[in-house]
Amino acid sequence: MRAAVVTAFHTPPSCEEFPTPEPADGQVLIDVLASAIHPRVRSQADGSHYTSVGELPLIPGIDGVGRTADGQLRYFVLPDTNIGAMAEQTLIDPRRSVVLPETIDPIVIAAAMNPAMSSWIALRRRIDFRPGSRVLVMGATGNAGRMAVQIAKRLGASHVTAAGRDAEKLAGLAALGADTLINLGQEKATATSELAAVGRDVDVVVDYLWGEWAATALSAIVPARRDDAQKLTWIQVGSITGPESPIPSAALRACNLHIVGSGQGSVSPRDILAELPSLASEITSGHYDIAARAVPLARVTAAWADAAVTTDRLVVIPSAR
Ligand SMILES: NC(=O)c1ccc[n+]([C@@H]2O[C@H](COP(=O)([O-])OP(=O)(O)OC[C@H]3O[C@@H](n4cnc5c(N)ncnc54)[C@H](OP(=O)(O)O)[C@@H]3O)[C@@H](O)[C@H]2O)c1
Known part of the structure; x- marks a missing residue:
């Protein structure tokens, strides 16, 4: 063959x-x-x-x-x-x-299942995702991030913020359900203050970037929280901007922050397989x-x-x- x-x-x-x-x-x-x-x-x-x-x-x-x-x-x-x-x-x-x-169309299914699975499984298997939650997608302009914006909305998110680098691709996410767009390619101080504003009451972050961006975003968001007791769940899904992130220790003490990962290993093969039929029919x-x-x-x-x-x-x- x-x-x-x-x-x-x-x-x-x-x-x-x-x-x-x-x-x-x-x-x-x-x-x-x-x-x-x-x-x-x-x-x-x-x-x-x-x-x-x-x-x-x-x-x-x-x-x-x-x-x-x-x-x-x-x-x-x-x-x-x-x-x-x-x-x-x-x-x-x-x-x-x-x-x-x-x-x-076999091409569409082959293209979409893996990037879609990243957020579908993260939101359905790694956390107790509630309809009405406010979601931030870090790295929303990639294939997985685009799907995450759409999936979060389909699962009942009341508000989705898409944060990504490419301005044109980012703009296209509004038509896919993103309520707020944050351009990570603009001046860093501006992007950071926009992340802080959205982060005041965000419930769930689906993070494809990690690296410097996770630390920068958390440093901005944690002091801005409207209610420190409100749960903030940060799901580590990809590491496009770096496998390690210098998260400030105070971030974990200063608010009700939960950091979890989602991927092969943290989700059992049995749980991943159990999601295939529903995800295939969703796509x-x-x-x-x-x-x-x-x-x-x-x-x-x-x-x-x-x-x-x-x-x-x-x-x-x-x-x-
Ligand atoms: N854990 C899981 O279950 C799981 C499953 C699937 C994928 N993943 C991971 O998720 C990540 C994304 O996958 P994908 O399929 O979406 O990949 P992709 O389609 O190749 O997208 C990658 C995106 O990364 C963005 N990017 C690159 N450098 C950046 C930077 N410095 N700042 C901001 N954005 C940057 C690019 O955005 P621009 O176009 O804006 O430049 C690009 O669109 C990968 O790390 C992948 O391994 C994890």
């Missing part, structure tokens, strides 16, 4: 012939229709993700849409494995998959704006470079030439 193959962590994958894998007990072979290049997939392919065990060669791809021999269309999530989804075929555990209606409901672009498997090396700069989520299509 043809597959995207990584043979060295410092080079991108290339399209090569690879032996078709043999299913073990509980596995079935699936024809892959679409699998997206998420940041998580890029860190899998360069060996930097915290789950990486350093084994090569590696076919990247952590999830996708495919068709099993019985004709069912499925969205699947793979375990940590060297045989990923960016191939003509891969091995799935049907228990880690969900059957999809024939009406869906196929037609309520979401999803930026996806298909690329043939044969162009995977070029797509890897593109994925670092484009806004669209690139989706690898094994059958396309």
Whole structure:
């Protein structure tokens, strides 16, 4: 079969012939229709993700849409494995998959499930999210942040603030439900005072940035709280601006601040799988704006470079030439 193959962590994958894998007990072979290049997939392919065990060669791809021999269309999530989804075929555990209606677009599902899952699971599994809550999304201009704005609204947030760097992309979030926009690319003092104003009564922060921005935002928000006893839940979901953040210790004493993370490990595989059907049906409901672009498997090396700069989520299509 043809597959995207990584043979060295410092080079991108290339399209090569690879032996078709043999299913073990509980596995079935699936024809892959679409699998997206998420940041998580890029860190899998360069060996930097915290789950990486350093084994090569590696076919990247952590999830996708495919068709099993019985004709069912499925969205699947793979375990940590060297045989990923960016191939003509891969091995799935049907228990880690969900059957999809024939009406869906495989490219849209492959593009949206991972970024959507980040906030869907964070809000539904990591905290006691209440309709009517006020939400701030830090890093709202990426694929996951855009979905977080839309999902927070769909889950009943009364007010959503989108904070992001790219002014044009940020402006587009108003049409997706963001009530307030904060441009993190403007002068830092202005952005910080806008964060403080919104932070006076925010309930939940979905944070894709971490690094300096989490510390800066908390330093501004905590002294501005209208009521120190009001719970402020900060969900650490991504670390685009740095894996470490110098959070001031006083922030944790001065108000009712709860910092939690959401991702593989802090949410059990069973809980993640339990959310797949509802999330798949949510995404196929037609309520979401999803930026996806298909690329043939044969162009995977070029797509890897593109994925670092484009806004669209690139989706690898094994059958396309
Ligand atoms: N824990 C989970 O369950 C989970 C699941 C999915 C994703 N994630 C993580 O979430 C993060 C975002 O994923 P994604 O799919 O949204 O990635 P993405 O589509 O590549 O978006 C990344 C965004 O980061 C923004 N950015 C880069 N540098 C920035 C800076 N210095 N200040 C502000 N914004 C900056 C860019 O915004 P501009 O366009 O404004 O420059 C870009 O749009 C990643 O770290 C990913 O690993 C976590």
